[in-house]
Amino acid sequence: MIEIKKIYKKDIPELLSNNQFWNYSFLSISKHRLYAHYKNPHLEDNDIVLLLSYLNNELVGYMGLFIDKINIDNQIQKIGWLSTWWVHPKTKGTGIGREILNTMYSENNGQIGISQFTPSAKRVYDKSGYFTTLKENIGIKAVLRSNLTFVIPTIFPRAKRLSAFLNQIDNLLNLFINIKLYIQKIIISKKLINISLEYINVIDDETLKIINQFNKNDLSYKGKDFFEWLKAYNWVQKAPLLNLTNKKKYEFSIYDNEFEFSLIKIIKKNICIGFIVLQKRNHVTKVLFTYYNNSKYSNDISNIIKLQSIIQNTREIICYDETICDNFNKSKIFLYTTKKIKQSIISKTFKKTDFNNVRINFGDGDCSFA
Secondary structure, three states: OEEEEEEEHHHHHHHHOOHHHHOOOOOOOOHHHHHHHHHOOOOOOOOEEEEEEEEOOEEEEEEEEEEEEEEEOOEEEEEEEEEEEEEOHHHOOOOHHHHHHHHHHHHOOOOEEEOOOOHHHHHHHHHHOOEEEEEEEEEEEEEOOOOHHHHHHHHOHHHHHHHHHHHHHHHHHHHHHHHHHHHHHHHHHHHOOOEEEEEOOOOOHHHHHHHHHOOOOEOOOOOHHHHHHHHHOOOOEEOOOHHHOOHHHOOOOOEEOOEEEEEEEEEEOOEEEEEEEEEEEOOEEEEEEEEEOOOOOHHHHHHHHHHHHHHOOOOEEEEOOHHHHHHHHHOOOOOEEEEEEEEEEEEHHHOOOOOOOOEOOOOOOOOOOO
């Protein structure tokens, strides 16, 4: 018999202290991710956070949801972004995976979106008939340093056992590449002579003004509450002793060697000209949110991202901001750039199929958090 248990915001405090739940053979969510949901400024007491699926009274799967708000034809509506979905392999053929999806869809009144997914998951979503294409964002991966440790196992999964060897090769190659980047660091720094930055965890009035000035076509209006929450409650925790953690009990992101957000207020000649949010996870930097005049300050913004990435020992930058991507493609600082495609889908319940004039930031949906 299949049973689906629903976890709402109001249930989170009790679940956090439920030792039986946390001592199970696998994790359905991490404690810090669950607590981050609890602090989500858009989450209300009767909003779903997690579904737990049981087969014959045994926990065998789960689905997580991140509650957000989006702008559909000038109307602010609530949406739940699917953030995790896993069922035990032994349940294959029972239909329990589809039952979880149907329950989540029903419980959220059909107001569901998915901002990233695997090809196999996409086939399930298409088969459900619930969804339509939201956006296909075109971006780039701009490679600053050798990153064979990540690239080779991605193409050839069995090569993961060679990670230590590949990392030694990366380190050797990067000794020479870093000489070039040191020179580039000096050149870029000179170009930013009139720029000053504030790394913030509180959104002040100047920053909020910039956000509101350049978010007019955004699918989701991010503001003070969201960015301060994003900075304060990370879904992934930095863990220098990663091998001693329980990360293997969770199928999704829980800990990593390095993980941080940079909320950067950009000032030129005493005037706030932009605000960007970067995520750094190990050797990869992601450009999550950008608010600036792209006809005047794209070079400044791009140079800030390049300079921080050089100093932070970033190997790859992933970006979907069209103007910054154009700058990166023309830049000689990178070893190479490759095209990235990010697809997202949204429920037909919203009764909108044309999103051509809508901007979706890389960090929209649940893409900021892991």
